[in-house]
Amino acid sequence: MFYYLDGTVAEIAPYLAVIDCGGVGYACKTTNYTLSRLKKGQRGKLYTHLNVGEGIFELYGFATQAELGSFRLLIGVSGVGPKAALAILSTGTPDALAMAIITGDEKTLTAAPGIGKKIAQRIILELKDKLAKESAATGLDFSGGGNTVNVSAFTSKATEAAQALAVLGYSSAEVSLALKGVDVENLPLEEIIRQSLKKMVKP
Secondary structure, eight states, rough: OOOOEEEEEEEEEEEEEEETTTEEEEEEOOOHHHHTTTOOOOOEEEEEEEEETTTEEEEEEEEEOOOOOOHHHHSTTTTTTHHHHHHHSSHHHHHHHHHHHTTTTTHHHHHHTOOHHHHHHHHHHHHHHHHHHHHHHHHHOOOOSSTOGGGGOOOOOHHHHHHHHHTTTHHHHHHHHHTTTTTTSSSHHHHHHHHHHHHHOOO
């Protein structure tokens, strides 16, 4: 229903931003990261997710499409609701989440308020399984002509980075283009992911 909101930041509160669009204030539940990118009285643009259920009509907004994608991945995990997803994304960035899933880092997830070890394990298990299924469907070999990149030339770090980006919902074509030009041989994994995300994400 709503793809994004682009207007004036009318109010900012914990986990909440109100965007005034043409005289209508849209209250968006959001993360600490997104709130840090907004300033009251200035223009703000949020990519949105509408949560509708019995007696529920809630709007969530995020500064980047990567953060929105991470939110949707998290709420797709059984037992993880919007509140838990916001808590996880408020303690880190989308690339940190992807790294945690790929490396099985439960501590990064349990650093979020209300996220216990069992939920963290379920998130890692389900999203790793999702990645495995998508990898099987797409091949994730990043081979081909044109602007694609041959994964056989990559180090294991680059392959892990590609998997992490796939966790965030990017296609193999998008990932191969993002990794092109990044120094995968010498940069640490986290920096490879960060630079690749920077090339793909347009706030």
